[in-house]
Amino acid sequence: MAQVTHGTGTQVANHGGGVHSIKVPIPDNPLGHTLVHLVDTDRGPVLIDTGWDDPVSWDTLVAGLAALGTAVTDIHGVVITHHHPDHHGLSGQVREASGAWIAMHEADTAIVRRTRESEPGTWLDYLTRKLAAVGAPDDHLAPLRAARSGGRLRTLPGLRAALPDREIVPGELLDLAGRRLRAVWTPGHTPGHVCLHLEERHPAGLAGNGRLFSGDHLLPGISPHIGLYEDPDDTAVTDPLGDYLASLERIGRLGVAEVLPAHQHAFTDAGGRVRELLDHHEERLTGLLALLATPLTPWQLAERMEWNRPWEQIPHGSRSIAVSEAESHLRRLVKLGRAEAVPGGPPVTYIAA
Template sequence: MTEDTPQVTGDTPPGAEHTSPVTEDTSPDAQDTSPVTGDTPHVTDHGGGVWAIKVPIPDNPLGHTLVHVLDTDRGPVLVDTGWDDPASWDTLAAGLAALGTAVTDIHGVVITHHHPDHHGLSGQVREASGAWIAMHAADTEVVVRTRSSEPGVWFDYMSAKLAAAGAPEEHIAPLRAARASGRMRTLPGLRAAVPDREIVPAELLPLAGRRLRAIWTPGHTPGHVCLHLEESHPANLPGNGRLFSGDHLLPGISPHIGLYEAPEDTRVTDPLGDYLDSLERIGRLGPAEVLPAHQHAFTDAPARVRELLDHHEERLRGLWTLLAEPLTPWGLAERMEWNRPWEQIPYGSRNIAVSEAEAHVRRLVKQGRAEAVPGTDPVTYRAV
């Protein structure tokens, strides 16, 4: 994904970048320090028939997606697949070969959410193996909608959302120019599979010989799920099984929480509220170990949940202070603290930052700590 790629401030199509360089890194060390298997440094054995393969994400500071392989009585099942890129595909295939299996042997794929570093290779996996692909209905809806939308609809939507957020015309102009030129004939991410099975919250997935239960954790996307492996930890660590956490709970990063809406959707969503509620649900679960989709496995999920809850409350307090002066979401994003100065944040990441600012403002409004200023266009918000 290049830095000048236009990006939506709201619900992104599956090909859009989902985790921004402006996302907070709350850890002094965000590198993967997991042990490796033999001479294949991209494969980690987590014990009990669970492995992780580090599948690269091209040109992205996250570096890689941890694609997990779960052994079942009917063959290996993947949790996520990685980015749709030849090098990513080759790495996935090499990792499976190191485990004595192959892409053609994959029995099924469970997708934590629709973003391209998780869902991207699912179409190729299904084509090679005939595997079923499972996803929560809310994210499947995004995938289906993307395939049925004309690219121009998204350019118009992105332009309108940015204008409503207070973005300057010079920022919106590249989107209008792209729309007029017709240079983007299709939306990205279209090679990912349309899922053929639904992940139902609180139900066990049909995996022979394993107990894997879906936990709906909206926030990062509307249909994000964590997957609870209800089995004793192979190293007898204290706690309640293991958790494949996708992007919901990461050891050193707070995932992007922006708006998820369709162009025709008139609902006022509260993604940050959804995320915070979902975090508390995972904290109460108390898994012995968390196997996330980025960085590295970790323990003490309740402590990490508390850190993230505190982080977002601190950010909400900071925004409430900024809103002593009425501001648009764009104006807020310009003044918020990111991991680099605003003038150094690239085009697409600014759009993501504005989306995150607006998600936080919606939470403040819902809490009664902020309100829209009547009669403003673009709308501005103020603290109350």
């Protein structure tokens, strides 16, 4: 892989075989950037993800395309791995500039549609009720209530996300002229997350079954966030962690030669990374059972879980995300019969079975 830093400061990489990547920055985020991939096709270049909706991110994407000898106006299509704003944020602007189509799995398209059509306060009301039900203290709920009453809602990510105009159908080849790119449904990080399997010989001759654009599903040094699928109107009890673990095993069976993720860097040995992540989550579930020797609310469990920094240093918004991850692990333990809800509440408490 050849990587070049151009005079603009734009970093682009040539992965061979008509595949490049551009590091598009994510503002004020420790991840740093999204790797937007450019795939050449017989009908023109296609982007896999687009980056965060931000002027600096847009300028970086445009400069990166120019460094690769193309322009945003030349983009033929946009394939989105999942709806999160660091992946889907600039899709609408790309479509406006180029007339490109946008493709996404129907489960994530439904989220985009719901977010666009909902009264903005609906989400904050739902989140406040939900956090109260799992034991969040008043000092965590107060800023949410203040934002709701103060009308500070139009800055929420996703309110102007583009509605896709094509559906990614799992198991099918995408309509990319001259390429074999197959969609693999990998729910977990989001309900409609997809990986994209480039079923073509590796350009450097690496052994294995082609390459995989893995989005956030399989990253070389990070375990992606697995929280609850948030839908205020859905009463179904989902199991995102169970979905994620099953999706990991599905990807492991592909035997790809190389993984091209949306963050960090390209890597080989997908099977080894899959095993590491499966082991990580099993160890985490076992550790949570020890914590559940006495009844805990999901909030109390999140406070006691191991994160990348002490709980006291985790910002307000990240605490809400952490509690959602604690809940997804609790859902998995309950489904496996290893934990159970204690009658009573709210707030709901859980104990090891």
